[in-house]
Amino acid sequence: MSSSSLPTRQRLSEVRYEIRGELARRARELEAQGRTLIKLNIGNPGAFGFRAPEHLQRAIADHIAGTDPYTHQQGLPQAREAIAAFHKARGTPNASPERVFVGNGVSELIDISLRALLNPGDEVLLPSPDYPLWSAATILNDGRPVYYRCDPDNGFLPDPDQMEALVSSRTRAIVLINPNNPTGANYPKSLLERIVAIAQKHKLLLMADEIYDGILYDGHQFEPIAPLAGDLPCLSFGGLSKVHRACGWRVGWAVLSGDPLASGDYHHAMDLLGALRLCANVPGQFAIEAALHGQDTITPLCEPGGRLYEARRALIECCAASEHLQLVAPQGALYGFPSVVGAAAxxxxxxxxxxxxxxxxxxxxxxxxxxxxxxxxxxxxxxLPEPAQLREVFARIDRVLARRAADAREPHAAVA
Incomplete structure (x- = not known):
């Protein structure tokens, strides 16, 4: 018997997902040794004491007897109707239940949507920084990520002129993550209009990851891109995991908007791929209507006194007090993306x-x-941690950075 290892797909060597990668594996080893860790690597509300709202839990419990069978590959009819109505209310063109796809989280739908779109060598414009699943799904579906810069000096917003300069004959789509993970940037309407113009000029699909659309701070407003895109094909992603704190339910959706004739073949491709995986998790779909058309439970968390707002305040104040850190204050989402500066850098x-x-x-x-x-x-x-715990984390971060800065400032002894 050969002792050689089982071969794996070569393109996996190009994929990175450090959010759950080598460091997370080392963390599990340390926990097995009895260490108590503060794990800030994943935006997982349930791990920090958040619960999905009670009216969403009740919606599932009330319908549990009807969750045994498979459902339509695009999702429960009443769930798709609720999603279409939500998007129609925000101005999404041609939002209808027939153009809604429910998936096992947005993650599955990202993979399906790129698999339906890409031929080998096709290019996708992705933000840098990006959420790395987008890069991985592009690569694993034989596409090529092409990154447009979202520079800290520009508030992590992209430059549309630089974006357009990256468009080639192989470009198929522009991906937006708004509000952004990892930076918390929130895209203004004027910027989105310029990006729509690029997509229209070059006949590109817009793919808008809007999973954090209800998580905004200090009066910032979310601007969906689909209403601005008009007849241009646009795929808008949302779900229950972040705004509604129900990550483990694995409920996401994608809404295909724009001219139905222009995206008919793409719609059929997504429908086929959805059918091949049979259907998405059924119980969680019964919470969609209650989530989108019931009580708003996220806004109080994002206002002064709310837990997310106060955690963000702790982040901002800790970075401002440190000589080793700079921060572009997040306007939305669940993350901070500080930079190390000065001697510590x-x-x-x-x-x-x-x-x-x-x-x-x-x-x-x-x-x-x-x-x-x-x-x-x-x-x-x-x-997601309690604000006091986040302040403790940054005290530890500053302690390590202070040591690094002191080492950098210390003159090296001359070599004898």
């Missing part, structure tokens, strides 16, 4: 820093380079 490597924080300070963060950026001086934390 000399020779800084974000992965080595994340490993040091884990091994010596019992804190798990995500290196910024995991989000497909060319620089190595950022890291991501989630805003």
């Amino acid at each position: 000399a020779g800084f490597d974000d992965h080595a820093f994340a490993l040091e924080m884990l091994e010596h300070e019992d804190v798990l963060i995500v290196p910024g380079s995991s989000f497909n950026v060319p620089y190595r001086n950022h890291f991501r934390v989630t805003l």
Whole structure:
């Protein structure tokens, strides 16, 4: 019998997902040794004491007897009707139940939507930083990620001129993550209009990851892109995991808007791929109508005094008080993306820093380079912990950075 290892798909070597990767595996090893860790690597509300709203839980419990059979591959009819009505109310063109796809979280729908779109070598414009699942799904569906920069100096917003310069004959789609993970940037209407114009000019599909659409701070308003796109084909993604704190239910959706004739073949391709996986998780779909048309439970958390708002306040104040950190204050979503500056940034490597924080300070963060950026001086934390715990985390971060800064400032002894 051969002792060689079982071969795997070669393209997997191009895929990175450090959010649940090497550092997370090391964290599990340390926990098995009895260490107590503060894990800020995943935006997982339930792990920090949040619960899905009671009226959503009740909607599932009331319908549990009807959850045994498969449902339509695109989702429960009443769930798709609720999603279509929600999008129609925000101005999405041609929003109808027939153009709604329910999936096992947005993650599954990202994969299906790219598989329906891409031929080998086709290109997708992705933000840098991005949520790395978008890069991975593009690569694993034989596409090529092409990154448009969202620079910290521009509030992590993209430059439309630079975006358009990246368009080639192989470009098929523009992906937007708004509000953004990992930066918390919230895209203004004027910027979205310029991006729509690029997609119209080059006949590109718009793919809008809007999973954080209800999580905004300090009066910032979310601007959906589908109403601005008009007849242009646009796929808008949402779900229950973040706004409604129900990650484990695995309920996401995608709404295909624009001219139905222009996207008919694409609609059929997504429908076929959805049929091949039979259907999405059925019980969670019964909570969709209650989530989208029931009580607003996220806004109080994002206002002064609310837990997410106060955690964000702690992040901002801790970074402002540190000589080693800079922060573009997040306008939305569940994350901060600070940068290390000054003497502490000399020779800084974000992965080595994340490993040091884990091994010596019992804190798990995500290196910024995991989000497909060319620089190595950022890291991501989630805003889900209690504010006091987040302040404690940043006290530990500042302690490590202060040591690094002192080492950088200390003159090296001359070699004899």
